[in-house]
Amino acid sequence: MIGEDKLALRIASIREARGISYGAMSQKLSEVGHPMDKSSIQxxxxxxxxxxxxxxxxxxxxxxxxxxxxxxLELPTEKTVLSSSVREKLMHIGDEIKKIAGE
Incomplete structure (x- = not known):
């Protein structure tokens, strides 16, 4: 388990790696029923x-x-970082395929 400071850094790093702005994160949190303005996220x-x-x-x-x-809540390991990176690339490829297919 990790402390709150490391959790905050982990959240920031995942959000940034996915290219999600504070505004977009705020919007998405509202959509799942947990409104939080972008300054609160920051x-x-x-x-x-x-x-x-x-x-x-x-x-x-x-x-x-x-x-x-x-x-x-877990400290990232090399495996976690790698799989997250691979997952991001696969998601991007999937999005590109959908664009090509006209979905």
Whole structure:
């Protein structure tokens, strides 16, 4: 398990790796029933003082980022980072295939 500061960094790193802005993250959180404005997300990730992360935040963020809660709470390993990178590339390829197919 990791501490709240490392959890915040993990959330930021996954969000940034997926190219999700604070505004888009805020929109997606509202869509899953957990409204959070973009300044709250920024404070959660990098604020001084940093906004506390509650269990409801973690559950909603895991949905939005499509990452199991357990993965958010574990220190990333080389395998996790690699599989996340590979997964991102596969998602991108899938999106490109859908564009070509006209979906």
């Amino acid at each position: 404070k959660l990730e990098k604020g001084e003082p940093r906004r506390r992360i509650c269990v409801d935040d973690v559950a909603a963020i895991s949905k939005v980022l499509d990452v199991p809660v357990a993965d958010l």
